[in-house]
Amino acid sequence: MKSKKKKAFSNWIGLLYVSPWLIGFLLFTLYPILSSVYYSFTDFSIASAPVWIGFKNYVEIFTKDKLALPSLAITFKYVFLSVPAKLIFALFVAMILNTNMKGVNFYRTVYYLPSILGGSVAIAVLWRFLFRRDGIVNLILQAVGLPYLDWIGSPKFALGTVALLAVWQFGSSMVLFLSGLKQVPQELYEAAEVDGATKVRQFFSITLPMITPVVSFNVIMQLINGFQEFTGPYVITSGGPLNSTYVFAIHLYNSAFKYFRTGYASALSWILFMAIMVFTVILFKFFDRFTYYEDGGKF
Amino acid sequence: MKRLRKGIALLTAAGMMAGMMTGCGGGTQTAGGGTVSGSGQSSGQDSGSKGGEASGGQVVLRFAWWGGEERHNATLEAIAKYQELNPNVTIEPEYGGFDGYQQKLITQLSGNSAADIIQIDQPWLADINKQGDLLMDLNTSENIDLSQFDETFLKNCLEFDGKIVGVPTGMNTNVFLYNRDVLTDDRFGADKIISWEELMEIGTQMHAQDPEFYLLNVEQTIINLMLHSYLNQQTGEYIFNKDYERTFTEEQLRDGFQMVVDWIDNGVIEPAEVNGIYVNRWYENPKWIDGKLGICQVWLSSQSTATVDGSIDVGVMSMIREADGVGSGVMIRPSQVYSIPSSTKYPEEAVKFLDWLVNDPEAAAILKDTRGVPASAAARQVLLDMEILSEENNHVVESAMEAGAMTIPNLPTGDMEQMWLDAIQEVEYKVASPEDKAKELVADFDELLQELKEGQ
Numbered sequence: 001m002k003s004k005k006k007k008a009f010s011n012w013i014g015l016l017y018v019s020p021w022l023i024g025f026l027l028f029t030l031y032p033i034l035s036s037v038y039y040s041f042t043d044f045s046i047a048s049a050p051v052w053i054g055f056k057n058y059v060e061i062f063t064k065d066k067l068a069l070p071s072l073a074i075t076f077k078y079v080f081l082s083v084p085a086k087l088i089f090a091l092f093v094a095m096i097l098n099t100n101m102k103g104v105n106f107y108r109t110v111y112y113l114p115s116i117l118g119g120s121v122a123i124a125v126l127w128r129f130l131f132r133r134d135g136i137v138n139l140i141l142q143a144v145g146l147p148y149l150d151w152i153g154s155p156k157f158a159l160g161t162v163a164l165l166a167v168w169q170f171g172s173s174m175v176l177f178l179s180g181l182k183q184v185p186q187e188l189y190e191a192a193e194v195d196g197a198t199k200v201r202q203f204f205s206i207t208l209p210m211i212t213p214v215v216s217f218n219v220i221m222q223l224i225n226g227f228q229e230f231t232g233p234y235v236i237t238s239g240g241p242l243n244s245t246y247v248f249a250i251h252l253y254n255s256a257f258k259y260f261r262t263g264y265a266s267a268l269s270w271i272l273f274m275a276i277m278v279f280t281v282i283l284f285k286f287f288d289r290f291t292y293y294e295d296g297g298k299f
Numbered sequence: 300m301k302r303l304r305k306g307i308a309l310l311t312a313a314g315m316m317a318g319m320m321t322g323c324g325g326g327t328q329t330a331g332g333g334t335v336s337g338s339g340q341s342s343g344q345d346s347g348s349k350g351g352e353a354s355g356g357q358v359v360l361r362f363a364w365w366g367g368e369e370r371h372n373a374t375l376e377a378i379a380k381y382q383e384l385n386p387n388v389t390i391e392p393e394y395g396g397f398d399g400y401q402q403k404l405i406t407q408l409s410g411n412s413a414a415d416i417i418q419i420d421q422p423w424l425a426d427i428n429k430q431g432d433l434l435m436d437l438n439t440s441e442n443i444d445l446s447q448f449d450e451t452f453l454k455n456c457l458e459f460d461g462k463i464v465g466v467p468t469g470m471n472t473n474v475f476l477y478n479r480d481v482l483t484d485d486r487f488g489a490d491k492i493i494s495w496e497e498l499m500e501i502g503t504q505m506h507a508q509d510p511e512f513y514l515l516n517v518e519q520t521i522i523n524l525m526l527h528s529y530l531n532q533q534t535g536e537y538i539f540n541k542d543y544e545r546t547f548t549e550e551q552l553r554d555g556f557q558m559v560v561d562w563i564d565n566g567v568i569e570p571a572e573v574n575g576i577y578v579n580r581w582y583e584n585p586k587w588i589d590g591k592l593g594i595c596q597v598w599l600s601s602q603s604t605a606t607v608d609g610s611i612d613v614g615v616m617s618m619i620r621e622a623d624g625v626g627s628g629v630m631i632r633p634s635q636v637y638s639i640p641s642s643t644k645y646p647e648e649a650v651k652f653l654d655w656l657v658n659d660p661e662a663a664a665i666l667k668d669t670r671g672v673p674a675s676a677a678a679r680q681v682l683l684d685m686e687i688l689s690e691e692n693n694h695v696v697e698s699a700m701e702a703g704a705m706t707i708p709n710l711p712t713g714d715m716e717q718m719w720l721d722a723i724q725e726v727e728y729k730v731a732s733p734e735d736k737a738k739e740l741v742a743d744f745d746e747l748l749q750e751l752k753e754g755q
Contacts, residue, residue, distance in 0.1 A: 046405045046406055128576055132573075132576055133572070133573050134585075152575075152576050153571070153573055153574075153575045154572045155728065238579075240519075240575060240578060240724065241571065241572075242725065242728055242730065243721065257402050259714060260426065
């Protein structure tokens with residue numbers, strides 16, 4: 001009896017300890033999420049009270065809004081351009097930094113820096129400086145006899161140039177890959193070496209299978225982030241030229257803060273949530289079949 | 300087992316880092332559109348100021364504005380002066396940059412927690428007014444001298460449902476500026492009028508002489524302004540009127556679009572792929588700084604932006620127009636507006652401060668032209684006497700008023716601007732011909748006007 005009471009008490013103590021987080025979560029995360037569900041069924045604008053309009057917002061997104069679906073398509077394109085490129089690059093750098101070269105810690109820090117700079121306005125200025133018609137990138141291209149490109153100004157290339165910013169911010173994925181690479185037992189490579197496996201063969205038969213948990217984690221996280229990408233396209237191109245970088249998050253932002261259609265923007269955000277959700281579930285199923293866990297995957 | 304535990308620990312740590320990264324990402328996002336502060340003294344004072352009248356009839360007024368360093372300092376100085384003259388009044392400044400100001404203001408207005416005197420942008424007023432009586436009608440107060448303002452100007456820009464909801468902080472008009480070091484011949488000057496055809500000729504000729512040179516420094520938003528002027532000169536009206544009716548014909552719009560295409564083909568403006576990088580920041584175009592672009596169009600209050608911190612010597616030009624045009628093509632609007640929210644506890648004290656701020660010679664001398672050319676005649680005179688306001692700029696504003704500036708209806712416009720910008724881009728990038736795009740835009744525009752009319 002006494003011990004039961006004591007256990008209940010210690011449960012309360014535990015809750016008390018986590019209460020700052022719990023209260024924060026309930027008030028600033030759960031409550032806004034739930035209210036956005038409600039708002040998505042209203043014509044709420046910041047300055048006027050919400051009025052229930054049923055599924056009208058959702059119907060508008062799919063039937064009337066000339067930008068919603070195209071911007072979703074652009075977001076998909078952006079994700080498929082940036083995520084694989086970023087991860088391959090991050091893995092590549094991580095493998096270089098996984099060697100015992102001199103000053104490796106310095107390089108690790110340096111390569112992480114772009115991720116900290118993020119999508120600040122200064123970066124947008126830098127990007128324009130690099131990629132304009134008479135910018136440095138084109139100067140290099142012309143120096144080796146290639147024609148120049150309108151990296152940002154042309155609707156054909158702008159999305160790729162913006163995606164490049166995401167690729168450049170590969171730091172956090174790189175750190176994760178690095179931790180994964182460190183976990184691969186050295187004996188495996190030694191055994192492979194003895195059997196005469198090439199470096200390429202070692203990579204595909206040992207490294208990659210051994211780091212699948214990190215790969216799957218990275219892919220899923222980057223995908224979720226990629227779908228919500230706002231800062232890069234917003235600061236570099238503001239969605240232009242010809243709406244070629246007008247990603248869904250910009251449409252959402254404009255609806256809420258340019259046209260003050262908060263209810264409509266809530267509906268848009270739930271569409272985005274659904275899209276991310278579907279993709280994440282598919283990826284989870286996909287990785288379930290490939291991922292190798294040392295303990296059988298039950299942790 | 301040990302290795303596994305270490306692995307999990309590493310993964311968790313890395314995961315936390317990733318979490319931090321996403322956290323950082325989220326942070327930048329809000330910084331882009333959210334916060335207003337950044338200059339120390341804003342917000343955070345909201346709670347303190349509410350019941351601030353306690354000691355001996357002391358009145359506490361909150362004053363919110365956005366701006367740059369120069370404007371902040373001048374305004375703070377003016378506040379100090381007013382407090383010195385009126386010891387019973389304390390004014391709490393809430394200031395910062397423009398980013399996020401609108402969002403914060405609208406939220407505060409709807410929650411009845413806005414400052415007692417607010418700086419506001421004129422285009423927001425139509426939407427705010429639609430939400431009810433959020434702003435005080437200044438006609439109802441004896442304490443402000445509205446006669447210092449041009450009556451039609453006040454009526455056109457600030458009267459909503461018979462109420463005067465604010466006073467202009469300054470006057471703004473669209474002007475053409477030319478680089479004096481580059482365009483040296485006598486066709487350019489404040490009193491010279493150039494037609495659209497002459498503009499094309501000069502531009503074509505100069506580009507032929509120097510393929511690196513383009514006469515006009517434009518991007519889509521500037522082209523949009525110029526098209527509005529071009530159409531106004533043919534119709535005498537803004538692109539739509541008070542009844543939400545389109546005022547121009549499809550042919551007129553097509554000719555306007557054709558002119559833009561000709562500009563590109565003749566090298567009067569840079570191709571879209573090049574100028575498109577500088578949307579809303581054309582003054583960052585290195586060609587402008589190098590003197591390889593001759594003319595730009597700006598709002599007069601942004602004149603200093605066009606000079607790129609004084610490194611380019613610019614002169615004011617008259618509006619480009621045909622001699623036989625119906626309208627002047629000149630827009631005139633308040634730089635910003637001062638309003639008093641209806642929720643204020645001290646309406647008369649707030650009005651008194653406002654009157655001092657816009658009409659008093661002493662205030663004018665302190666504030667100078669930090670909010671554009673003053674709209675109040677009294678304030679303008681002070682600045683002319685002090686030689687802060689150039690004769691040239693004063694002339695531009697006064698001749699704009701005389702020219703019969705185009706009147707922009709005080710009505711909500713929804714995503715009208717974006718619709719025009721998209722159309723202009725399609726013409727500029729040549730994905731649509733002027734004929735097709737004019738036809739399409741007219742149809743879309745009529746549809747939007749109809750919707751806006753029904754939404755009234």
